[in-house]
Amino acid sequence: MTTKNEDLGSSPQTTSDPDNTATTIMSSKTSAQRVPPPEKPEATRARFKVIAAFWAVIILLGLPIWWKTTSIYRAHLPFQEMVDWADGKSCRPVFPLEIQIAAPSMPDPEAQLLLRTTQHTLDDLNEFSAHHLRLKLTEDGDNTGYIKEETHEKADTALTVRLVPQDNLPTPRSELSPETTQLDVFYSPNQSPVPSSSNSPLSTFIAGELQRLFSEEKATIAHILSNGHTQLSENISRRLRRSLKYADTYHLAFSLFTPGPAPSSWAVQEAIEDYLSPLLQAFAPISNFTVDTQVQLYATFSPTAPLPEFVESQSAWTLKQEDLSAFVNAAEWPLSPSIGSGPTINFLLYVPDPSQSPMVVKENTATSWIIPQWGGVFLLNPPLPTENPSNPPHLSKDSLRPAFMTFSHQLLTLLGTPTTPTSLPFRLQTLIRIRAATLLLSASSTMGSLARLTESLPSIPIPATVAASVSTTLSHLSATCTHLREGRFSAALDNARVAETEAERSFFEKSMVGQVYFPDEHKVAVYLPLLGPIGVPLVVGLLKEVKRIVKGLKGR
Template structure:
């Protein structure tokens, strides 16, 4: 009986073990996927390859074409060399004609030669060189040259100055006389000082050289200051102060003349006649440098700014006075209709202020001046016209109308202020010579400014490879470099009017290329922004494609290794 029970238990245990083994086999069979058929493998491979083929041969080229940035070719090396001053070193050879009608030809030639030697010994700035030339009779005119002093319209150099050497009895030493309206300098010498061919350093030659050196001393100092970048020169501080007061060069300036009064009079002025009489000749003389547009206005009841200190009556001077430190607050910009800029060019404001009769006359306390300049803005003139008695009570008021003669002091002052604001040198006394100096100074400044802009553009395009460079920028750069070369060539040959014209074009094209709108917009779009845009779009699509590609690569590598092992 016991044997039967044990046998039954053993059979039962065997049956239980078989059931467990069968369950495990079924679970394993369910976990292991069935082997893929070759057709399925080929289908999966083709699907993945098709996706990647569309991405590589269609999607990527379309993306590259639609997102690529056009960058026109720029001569970076040449632009950098211009900014570093390696291509052009500006020189200013001034041609000065010497006329000595009382001397023999050999004596005149000897005078020119010895004067040139004396000039070379005095000159410490090699870039600015005075070249003397013996003038022919046909080169001279009775007036000594036009207003701008012999600006040449041909291919020859401009004549900067004509020196007439004249004999005069009764002199003990030479003297000079500069014509204020022309570019002619007269040198008078005693007959006893006629230079003889045997003398190597005649007194007359030394005198002429010193006079010429003095005439162009301020121009030389200014050009040396500009070429050195404002770091050298004995008068660097005064030159810097003068240049800071002047306006930046422009092809066209807008002149705004305003009549302001705190009361009801005056209500009109002869502004057109005053401009034509006192200002038009000066503006015409500036034609080779800049053009001008003019507008005028009359504003009554124009009161002082509440923040400005009021004038104080000075019993000693018997006048109402303004302190020098309070002049900056004189213009009531909040209420006076003064436009900061009208049209394309910068605006120069000239304010004629007629004080109220109760505060007339009005002057500046420290120097009793009636005018002052506001740097890079304009000028102010305090006009104190004779008061008129209106009735029997004796009340006095300003005249209702300002005549042309009463405007003369104001407009003569405005003329001087305009010259200062445009950067005209203060010396010499001849206006045509000062305008000639301004042409050379402006040409030098524009040449350096355009060259510096080219260097900045070259550094910008190299440091930011993601910004576009349109074809218009390349064209402007090419034109700028061409005009810079022309400017340098004109300066070297002494054609300063043509040099200024070329430098003006170079500066304009350089500014246009540097401030191209499409380039400026891309400067502030860094690469991190692109990653932030593309990652959310390409991440969900790219991950399955990359994982599928990796699996296919692993399968192909495993199949290749298996074939090698089977062959081995």
């Protein structure tokens, strides 16, 4: 009890002394603001070493690894040279065509005079300097059209003109061989040039015939080079729009479609071997071909396609020309758009149902048409028996002949072959020169596009493979231009083909295309969440340590 009373008594004494209370509060604040003991030098040095070690690892190891693993390799490209090719400054394509004149029955002085007068007439008629004809006499009366030289770097012979004397011929006449590149010119001896005359009926005739034979080629090349001074430009444009882009290999797909169960087989291999293989072999210097065939039964028209209409005046079922584009039922007919790397050319043989036979195009009663840059269609109307009309179960090689002859002509059109003259070898030689010019300009344009792309986007990589492809492209472009200038067009096409392939490979390099769609903003969005939590403590610690060192230096 005594203790309790003492406690109760002491309480009033404590609360009643205000000076005592103030002293107690001041003592508490002083102890709270008491300065901690000074840091030992060993701890300071240890903290400095830890921070220095972290930054040393970052600077000496982390940054080099980051730079090495994230840096973009950009191989050196000759940008100016690439742009010069695209702008046409590095090469001006020219086409000097060598024409061989074989005149075995004409004396040499007379033949030389004929050559000079004809060449002079040709030069006067030519309005397109990039394409010109050079006349040359064959040696030793050789009518093959090739000069007997030791060198292998001779110009290609575009045409051989063989002069054949013929008595009692009022005017000269010519005949172009359908199977070779030889033009036979028949003339009367009195039509030959004489030294006192600057011209002759024979030289004028030969010059006019040569101009006529090469007029379409000259117009096509002028159109490709964008000179556009020819009257045939509209026809050339229409033909080029229908043809496919050049490829090293084309895939030919021959398909037999019928709405019923017959015919269920066809002698397609024999037809290809007899009617198409010679043409494909003739195209070997230009392109290669692979062939596939198929048969599709119960092939119906598209539900949205207009159905054939029976026209009594024509006694046939007709398709309107405006509806031909919807004839192919692409949704249900198994027509592959491409097989492998090259483009596919489709040739469709359609045998209509007996109830809708014969079937023709209404406006011109034609049974075939071309689908631009796709292929061709042929309507085969086989003869039907009077009783119980039905299609034959098998189509023989002879019955397929009209279709495959038409397919041959369609193939020539789709490949961009000139329509004149009638000689196929002559037209193929023309196509070689046209393709060489097209590929030269295409590869040059691709080089310019690649140069502008890599310069405008410095963040995309340029692999060493791209630099190698560009070097190969420029080398073959230069060789192409040289071969064209010297009249070696087959060699020019071979080099232009390589240049185009390498140019396309370099432009569509996968690693370059992927970086185009990965801008710098994406990189910032990736780095910030990773470096923020790590970088802030390191930077703050470094700043404090620098501040301590500066303060210590000032305190000395």
